[in-house]
Amino acid sequence: xxxxxxxxxxxxxxxxxxxxxxxxxxxxxxxxxxxxxxxxxxxxxxxxxxxxxxxxxxxxxxxxxxxxxxxxxxxxxxxxxxxxxxxxxxxxxxxxxxxxxxxxxxxxxxxxxxxxxxxxxxxxxxxxxxxxxxxxxxxxxxxxxxxxxxxxxxxxxxxxxxxxxxxxxxxxxxxxxxxxxxx
Amino acid sequence: xxxxxxxxxxxxxxxxxxxxxxxxxxxxxxxxxxxxxxxxxxxxxxxxxxxxxxxxxxxxxxxxxxxxxxxxxxxxxxxxxxxxxxxxxxxxxxxxxxxxxxxxxxxxxxxxxxxxxxxxxxxxxxxxxxxxxxxxxxxxxxxxxxxxxxxxxxxxxxxxxxxxxxxxxxxxxxxxxxxxxxxxxxxxxxxxxxxxxxxxxxxxxxxxxxxxxxxxxxxxxxxxxxxxxxxxxxxxxxxxxxxxxxxxxxxxxxxxxxxxxxxxxx
Numbered sequence: 073x074x075x076x077x078x079x080x081x082x083x084x085x086x087x088x089x090x091x092x093x094x095x096x097x098x099x100x101x102x103x104x105x106x107x108x109x110x111x112x113x114x115x116x117x118x119x120x121x122x123x124x125x126x127x128x129x130x131x132x133x134x135x136x137x138x139x140x141x142x143x144x145x146x147x148x149x150x151x152x153x154x155x156x157x158x159x160x161x162x163x164x165x166x167x168x169x170x171x172x173x174x175x176x177x178x179x180x181x182x183x184x185x186x187x188x189x190x191x192x193x194x195x196x197x198x199x200x201x202x203x204x205x206x207x208x209x210x211x212x213x214x215x216x217x218x219x220x221x222x223x224x225x226x227x228x229x230x231x232x233x234x235x236x237x238x239x240x241x242x243x244x245x246x247x248x249x250x251x252x253x254x255x
Numbered sequence: 256x257x258x259x260x261x262x263x264x265x266x267x268x269x270x271x272x273x274x275x276x277x278x279x280x281x282x283x284x285x286x287x288x289x290x291x292x293x294x295x296x297x298x299x300x301x302x303x304x305x306x307x308x309x310x311x312x313x314x315x316x317x318x319x320x321x322x323x324x325x326x327x328x329x330x331x332x333x334x335x336x337x338x339x340x341x342x343x344x345x346x347x348x349x350x351x352x353x354x355x356x357x358x359x360x361x362x363x364x365x366x367x368x369x370x371x372x373x374x375x376x377x378x379x380x381x382x383x384x385x386x387x388x389x390x391x392x393x394x395x396x397x398x399x400x401x402x403x404x405x406x407x408x409x410x411x412x413x414x415x416x417x418x419x420x421x422x423x424x425x426x427x428x429x430x431x432x433x434x435x436x437x438x439x440x441x442x443x444x445x446x447x448x449x450x451x452x453x454x455x456x457x458x459x460x461x462x463x464x465x466x467x468x469x470x471x472x473x474x475x476x477x478x479x480x481x482x483x484x485x486x487x488x489x490x491x492x493x494x495x496x497x498x499x500x501x502x503x504x505x506x507x508x509x510x511x512x513x514x515x516x517x518x519x520x521x
Contacts, residue, residue: 090296092375100511104377126263130270138289139372141379144282145274152267160256189378195275198424199378203448208377
């Protein structure tokens with residue numbers, strides 16, 4: 073049922089990008105919009121396979137850029153670099169610990185806009201940058217950190233709802249049964 | 256890192272390089288194609304907003320609606336009188352222009368559009384509106400509200416268009432300060448701290464700018480017609496050893512609360 077998990081992650085990415093564009097409550101209150109893709113990438117890198125990480129980076133990045141003034145493809149590489157870095161180290165990460173999720177979400181949400189801006193400046197674009205950008209960066213980092221455990225919670229619920237769980241092995245197994253009487 | 260990781264990284268880097276080096280026209284079409292994935296979500300969001308608005312209408316008391324209706328009727332009558340006066344002035348203007356042999360001014364054709372999306376990233380200033388080439392929208396058409404200029408059309412698809420707002424590095428406007436000298440300059444990027452304030456540069460060093468002086472479009476450059484309000488001067492300071500000066504201008508239109516905008520179709 074791995075494809076269900078991948079589909080759920082990609083569907084969530086689509087909804088996340090749409091939410092970022094269509095709903096502006098956070099932007100009105102805090103003066104900056106949250107980016108939900110880096111926390112989602114943290115979840116994908118810790119809980120899914122490399123194929124899903126690649127698909128999330130490519131499709132999530134392209135969906136994001138299609139609704140933005142960003143040149144198409146700018147958001148793909150930062151997302152993938154973050155996802156791959158976490159994916160390669162995930163064996164040594166306590167992925168079910170909320171603190172670890174918060175720290176990884178904070179790191180990913182801090183790094184993603186920096187990498188995207190570096191890429192934009194490298195290819196000759198001139199985004200609107202100033203002291204305001206620092207505040208937006210803080211909002212994105214803290215918001216991303218808080219959203220990472222939220223994504224884990226949402227996907228735990230989705231997995232319980234849409235995917236079957238393995239039947240736990242019975243303690244009584246036929247090959248371990250002691251037979252009494254004459255052989 | 257294992258071999259599949261390197262292969263995946265190489266593929267993603269290759270894809271990014273290909274996408275970033277595509278011609279602008281191809282990229283615009285690709286963006287439209289990819290963005291069409293969101294069309295069903297637009298429909299759902301639109302219906303939800305409509306339901307929310309209808310629910311809100313049910314909650315408004317009748318007495319408030321009657322009061323509002325009376326106020327609007329008064330405003331309507333005032334505006335009709337102003338329009339009659341304007342028509343008279345316009346006729347006089349056309350007659351005088353004809354006497355001087357000047358080309359007569361065409362009245363603006365306007366198209367109302369609703370803002371459906373905002374820029375998801377924090378480093379661009381743009382919005383998306385629900386009017387496209389089907390409605391006669393073309394690239395570079397000016398976009399405004401009743402308060403003043405908002406920006407210009409940056410790209411157009413069949414049903415939607417992207418508007419680059421004032422303060423973005425991609426939206427520069429030739430502007431004039433409405434004072435005795437009628438100084439012209441360029442409205443450029445927004446202030447580092449406040450996005451409602453933009454910088455007006457290329458003003459002469461001897462200019463006499465005072466806080467509160469209105470700034471309007473100059474009509475130079477051919478994109479924006481003359482006389483659209485942009486904002487008011489906050490202050491100015493000399494730059495380049497006093498040879499030039501830069502003014503800070505507070506925008507007349509509230510760019511953070513845009514719901515509906517007008518597009519000047521010419």
